[in-house]
Amino acid sequence: MGIVAAFEAMVLFFAFLLSGKKRRGKTDLSQVKVIGRLDDFLPDTVYPYRSGQLYLVRFRDGGFLAISLKCTHLGCSVRWIEDDQKFVCPCHASQFDRKGNVLSPPAPRALDIYEVYLEDGLIKVDLNKKIKRRFFEPSQVTYV
Ligand code: FES
Numbered sequence: 001m002g003i004v005a006a007f008e009a010m011v012l013f014f015a016f017l018l019s020g021k022k023r024r025g026k027t028d029l030s031q032v033k034v035i036g037r038l039d040d041f042l043p044d045t046v047y048p049y050r051s052g053q054l055y056l057v058r059f060r061d062g063g064f065l066a067i068s069l070k071c072t073h074l075g076c077s078v079r080w081i082e083d084d085q086k087f088v089c090p091c092h093a094s095q096f097d098r099k100g101n102v103l104s105p106p107a108p109r110a111l112d113i114y115e116v117y118l119e120d121g122l123i124k125v126d127l128n129k130k131i132k133r134r135f136f137e138p139s140q141v142t143y144v
Contacts, residue, residue, distance in 0.1 A: 032128070038122070054114060065142070071107055076089050112131060
């Protein structure tokens with residue numbers, strides 16, 4: 001009985017490992033964007049990524065957040081307004097703070113984010129992994 005249970009546990013463990021390998025294998029590397037060198041990004045600054053897909057926010061404490069520019073109302077592209085320190089949607093006037101939280105509706109939730117990581121001194125964003133969220137949480141910030 002114990003041997004059967006141990007065998008089943010091993011089968012489940014290897015199935016889990018293989019499923020993770022498949023998921024990683026499906027990553028479209030063309031959608032992993034090099035945003036720039038770590039030193040390129042000053043704290044307390046919002047950077048538009050040149051392809052127009054996202055904004056990279058670097059917080060005062062050095063953390064990063066890659067924010068989708070698609071408004072969570074109907075998908076128009078939000079713009080960062082430096083003077084007002086907020087994202088504004090030109091379609092129906094939703095507004096978001098620098099963390100992507102809704103300041104003013106009709107947007108129903110915070111702007112989506114992407115995974116950020118550091119590799120070989122470069123900040124990269126994986127556009128394969130859009131993360132939907134209701135609001136900002138500190139755990140969403142990446143520290144490298
Ligand atoms: Fe942005 Fe409607 S699409 S407020």
